[in-house]
Amino acid sequence: MQGTFIGFNTASIKYEDRFFALMLKTKLPNQLCQNYYLQAQALVDLLRVLQNRMAIIAHRLADKGESYKSELIAYNEVFLQHMPPIDMSELNQPSPERRIVSITLKPGETSSTLILVLQNERIETLQIDDMQVEVLLMGIHQALNNTGDKKIFEFLNSNINQLLLYAVDLTKDQNIDYQQYPQEHWRLNLFTHYLGVLFCCDTAEGKKIMSGAVIKTSVPHHSAEENSIVMRLIELSPKLKTMHEQQAPVQIFSTLIPSAPGKMLTLEECLRPLHTFYLETQTLLNA
Template structure:
């Protein structure tokens, strides 16, 4: 039977300055309590699922948003009245079998998100999160991480929620592409509409013009302020793009498709990035 949330509590397990896991204790609707442990990757996946619903709610009309916020406040009050206690021993002697090895969003229709959790011992369970509970859950997690002195971890995780990296590319002079690919599960890809090619034009230490880039999925198309912000944050995420942090460069972005049901192949993604490079070079010559 799926786990429904009545109240939550969070805590951080760390060794010296290293984050090990976030403890998430849930008081269920029948007052039974369940304890789970989330790694940084598990936290990121959880936040991606939650953030997708928060983004949808940000698009509501003013009157709808006011109604939603009032309902959230009522749900928050109930959750704060049912916070389960986390014992010190539950953190010091954490049961590895309660560690979440994988988290999948299996249903985001209606007012609940349904997550499938696979635990370290192979057990699976379903967790229902009502959309009115999302703010309390996210704030509790971030508060626990910040309280543990790991604000940087919280910032790193939350900076990766509005885009999905697929390919990172270095463009070679012979028109070849040297690239890394990121395997993203279908449930994550389903949360993002737009394939974007992002190209960076820069000069290397010898003064020669070079290009590198990325193919990502986002919720907003090229030209938006959100995508401009993503193009900057990509530099911190990608090993291939880190060389551009703090360096002057031109950025070119093209929307490849905004059809959520259409899945582009690796060849289509890399070819689009190559074409964007060719066009940017033509524009530079004609300028």
Template sequence: MAITIMGINAGVIRQDKNFLALALKIKAPRSKESLFFLPALVLKDLLIALEYRISHVAKLSADEHSRYEKARDKAIQKMHQNIPAIQVQELEQADVNMRVKTLTLMQHDADAMTFSLNLQSGKTVELTVDVLQIELLITVMIHAINNADMRELVVRLSSIIDFLPLYDVDYREGGNLEYDSYDHPAWKRNLFTHHLAVLYRYADAEGKTQFSGTVIKTRSKPGTKEVEGISRRLLDASPRLNKLAGIPSQVLVRTLSSDKNKTFSADACMQALYQLQQNAEKAKA
């Protein structure tokens, strides 16, 4: 049986300036309380899933949005009446068995999202989040991190939750491609729709034209300002592309597919990026 949320609270466990985990305390029906510890990668996965659901709010009609806001405010008011206290010793003597190793979105519909939390103890706990609780949950977690004077972490997390990197690529002599790949579970890939190949054309220190690229999956439509913003943020998120941060570059984007269920092999992605580079070379000539 899944834990349902009556109230929430959050704190941060850190060592010096290093973030260790977000402490998320949940009050369930019959005053039962659970305290989970979410390391950065698990917190990112949770935010990716929550951001996906929040993105649907913008698509509501004016009347639907008004009804949503009224229902959300009522739900938040009830949660404010059931905030569980977090004691200092609960953070100082954190139960390692309640550390969340992995998080999986099991199911979601118009009303709720159900997550499976794989704990350090080996146990698995299901947590159901009502759609009307999502905004407050995000606010509470972000507020806790900000209160811990770790605003840089908030900025970093918020910059990487609206896309998934699949491959980062450098073009080498002779037409060879050298790449890093990223593996994501199916539940996470299914939250995104558009496969995009993104090519960066830039000049190196000697003035020679170079190319790097990436393949991502995102909900943002090609040709939008959102994709333009993602193309910039990718440079900070990718170890391979980070060298381009601050360097002027031409950015070219090609849609591979807008079928969310379609998948692409590494060879198909490399071929798409290679073709994009060839087209850029021809256009320049």
């Protein structure tokens, strides 16, 4: 089948001692190899897909138990035997035309088909079987670890587990001043729920909610993972970053925004609940 591979290898490329790109080398069933180069944003999309499939695999493991676990182990023992070697020339002189410009996901029952647009405008597919996901994640993590670059981990951790949809200025009484971050539907479908976030600051008049955001994520509500995500949102949004240059938040509030499974919320369906949450929370702060 087009896009399938029987083995892989990974390595990171550095520039001025910082992460520049990840090289993914795949071994095809005909024994030929194919190289792909992913810079930070494309790597985020790939990792989002792999993490989403890991959640599916976890449910499958819970349902099928030891038989599925044994199947995974046996598959990966063979999978790792087909690891292609990487030549230093592939890292020192990467082929620009093999850089992945964008990824689109076509999910399947037990696999993911990635539609890749390369820098030379060629379109290719890469099919990742669910059996391959865990080892792929391990290989990517090891390649990133080898860079010794903490910044790339900070970037990935800020982006992988959420999608920023709206950043909102709540200091204006009349109109909601917002910035939208459009996202493709396939990305939105990777996450389970919408979350409204409010940022509260100390002011001369007391505690005031100055800004807010709407994201989509899958991490549990009111969890440590959610706290980690929302605390990094300001750095991801130029609008929020500008608003809080002089006044850093002292409290952060969050609420689930109701949505049906698979439904894409409109602008109003996101911002109206956020504004209601703002009014309710500010009232409590004023009490």
